[in-house]
Amino acid sequence: xxxxxxxxxxxxxxxxxxxxxxxxxxxxxxxxxxxxxxxxxxxxxxxxxxxxxxxxxxxxxxxxxxxxxxxxxxxxxxxxxxxxxxxxxxxxxxxxxxxxxxxxxxxxxxxxxxxxxx
Ligand SMILES: [Zn+2]
Ligand SMILES: [Zn+2]
Numbered sequence: 001x002x003x004x005x006x007x008x009x010x011x012x013x014x015x016x017x018x019x020x021x022x023x024x025x026x027x028x029x030x031x032x033x034x035x036x037x038x039x040x041x042x043x044x045x046x047x048x049x050x051x052x053x054x055x056x057x058x059x060x061x062x063x064x065x066x067x068x069x070x071x072x073x074x075x076x077x078x079x080x081x082x083x084x085x086x087x088x089x090x091x092x093x094x095x096x097x098x099x100x101x102x103x104x105x106x107x108x109x110x111x112x113x114x115x116x117x118x
Contacts, residue, residue: 001015004090005037006037006038006087006090007082008087009087012039013039015037016036016037017038018035019075019078019095019099021053023067024060025060033094033097033098034095034098035095036078036090056077058073058074072102
């Protein structure tokens with residue numbers, strides 16, 4: 001698959017990174033539609049996103065952890081890393097919707113409001 005790496009901006013071969021990850025190694029993705037494109041080096045390389053998430057303790061959610069908070073933290077840490085690297089966060093339509101739904105779910109958990117309002 002070709003595209004543009006969100007972290008380094010290189011155009012060429014990219015891989016899909018699932019921003020909110022999986023519950024367990026080899027398990028299903030928590031938010032399958034929420035993906036960004038990264039080159040292999042920026043994805044799983046030594047200085048890539050996965051080692052950074054691992055270092056931040058965000059590889060997989062610990063048992064009993066609040067999953068909504070975990071997903072939002074992975075999104076936030078990912079966005080910070082992309083910005084700090086001078087990258088550009090590019091979300092396709094499905095990823096943008098999934099991101100919006102995730103942030104709204106957090107907002108609803110913090111400040112419930114009447115349903116049926118956009
Ligand atoms: Zn890259
Ligand atoms: Zn990944």
